[in-house]
Amino acid sequence: MTSVKRYSPLPGFRLAMGYTLVYLTLIVLIPLAAVGTKTLTMGWEAFWAAVSSPRVVASYQLSFGASLLAAAINVVFGLIFAWVLVRYRFPGKGLIDSLVDLPFALPTAVAGIALATIYSENGPVGKLLEPWGIEIAYTPNGVLLALVFIGLPFVVRTVQPVLGDLEKEVEEAAAGLGASRWQTFLRIILPHIAPALLTGFAMAFARAVGEYGSVIFIAGNVPMVSEITPLLIITKLEQYDYAGATAVASVMLVFSFVLLLIINGLQGWMQNRHAKGA
Amino acid sequence: MSATIALHAGSLEHAETASTREPAWVRVVLISIALTFFAVFLLLPLGTVFAEGLRKGWAAYVAALVNDDAWDAIKLTLITAAIAVPLNLVFGVAAAWSIAKFEFPGKRLLITFIDLPFSVSPVISGLIYVLLFGAQGWFGPWLQEHDIRIIFAVPGIVLATIFVTFPFVARELIPLMEAQGSEEEEAAVVLGASGWQVFWYTTLPNIKWGLLYGVILCNARAMGEFGAVSVVSGHIRGQTNTMPLYVEILYNEYNYAAAFAVASLLALLAIVTLALKTLVERQTRRQLQEIIEPSGE
Secondary structure: OOOOOOOOOOOOOHHHHHHHHHHHHHHHHHHHHHHHHHOOOOOOOHHHHHHHOOOHHHHEEEEOOOOOOHHHHHHHHHHHHHHHHOOOOOOOOHHHHHOOOOOHOHHHHHHHHHHHHHHOOOHHHHHHHHHOOOOOOOOOOHHHHHHHHHHHHHHHHHHHHHHHHHOOHHHHHHHHHOOHHHHHHHHHHHHHHHHHHHHHHHHHHHHHOOOOOOHHHHHHHOOOOOHHHHHHHHEEEEEEEHHHHHHHHHHHHHHHHHHHHHHHHHHHHHHHHHHOOO | HHHHHHHHHHOOOOOHHHHHHHHHHHHHHHHHHHHHHHHHHHHHHHHHHEEEEEEHHHHHHHHHHHHHHHHHHHHHHHHHHHHHHHHHHHHHHHHHHHHHHHHOOOHHHHHHHHHHHOOHHHHHHHHHHHHHHHHOOOOHHHHHHHHHHHHOOHEEEHHHHHOOOOOOHHHHHHHHHHHOOOHHHHHHHHHOOHHHHHHHHHHHHHHHHHHHHHHHHHHHHHHHHHHHHHHHHHHOOOOOHHHHHHHHHHHHOHHHHHHHHHHHHHHHHHHHHHHHHHHHHHHHHHHHHHHHHOOOO
């Protein structure tokens, strides 16, 4: 290790690096490798049967579909939140800025039972929606709602700093050249914050696909209708179908890793643009 | 969510001029949308937890918290956090020290690996330890021979919690220490300080707010984790029930008031976490500003 590192007078590289690698390997890499080896020992046919049964496919459709939609909704509301927090002054702003992170801080099970109570037939919001024929709790709508809840901070917190960095002079110049406010937003501001919006979208999407605690209480968990993929993994485990659970998990893991690489790429892109702009 | 982001978010308030301002009705609409969304999506769930917990009165609330099952769940949650947080703290410091203070090939890859647990579903975070230590797992037969229980026991809960909270401290410290550079440490070495002296007297005072920030977030997640812990716990009352799992059991038994009473403790933890986080963000922002503009103030 020391032969390849650039010279630094500071001590402790071997110790810190050694500890980092050992701990990372023991806690993260070896356990994750267990999913890979377990999947590889299954054989292709058993694997394919496990990951493509109708119930599993229905769960992918719900998990990925609802997550995509939730992330898209988060982009819209997250942008409004970030915009309002960066640009306007209004009462309660400090409180909102602090509480935007509530979905990060509130344990998912707590969020789950609270949302299920609020949107059930007798809950404060569910009661209002029932006469209109809108059912949220115990339907796929409930899954979507829970995923919107947990995804919001990702978009707000990635867009907020980028929006704050946008120099006022650029907007003034656009206005001076005769652009309307809306044109300035579409042509100047939106391109500037697009990478951040996309990163926030990808992060909210990634989190939503794997989310479990806040969803299961409100989802109703009806197979083929409102059963998310993470719950299906648990169901398979409880039936001692370890191979099936691992196969479905490996599909989700591969997807998560691809998404992680995309997010890292997006963040690199954001930093580069940021560096050029500064 | 790094300290760098916090700095930008707070320091650049836009001064308004007529040409770069939206019409009044647009501002009102946007602020109204944000406030409504905030009230319905964030305040209402938080308020519901406390309202439902207190629905049957104060005596029932206290009774739900002061009994053996609840106390065992609280104890296990505290023990789990007390093991997981310090371990990830030490790891976070070691990882940030090697990544921020030294150059080596594969650095980006290492950072990606450290981030991995954040992108893995909590359910899979539990599953991986079942595959290693469960009855049918790699080490299952050996563990059974030696009568060691990891899955459906406390060690499994601790391991799953360590996994899901793994990146918190490291990912706060890495950007902070990279921004700070290593001139001060190098000066200390030249002046004859030993490795530990450099760390204690030079680095630690510089990173203490970032460190605290990471620890606060790590602790909140460690105490609140549900999915990963649910997979490895086996839900044995009084033995392998953490607070979030106990909330689930009570809720599924239709004991809603008690479920929300226990949940309200976790919601309080979340509120304290956010309050501390806001305070620490202010401190880091100030500290970072001193780095960027040493002459100012």
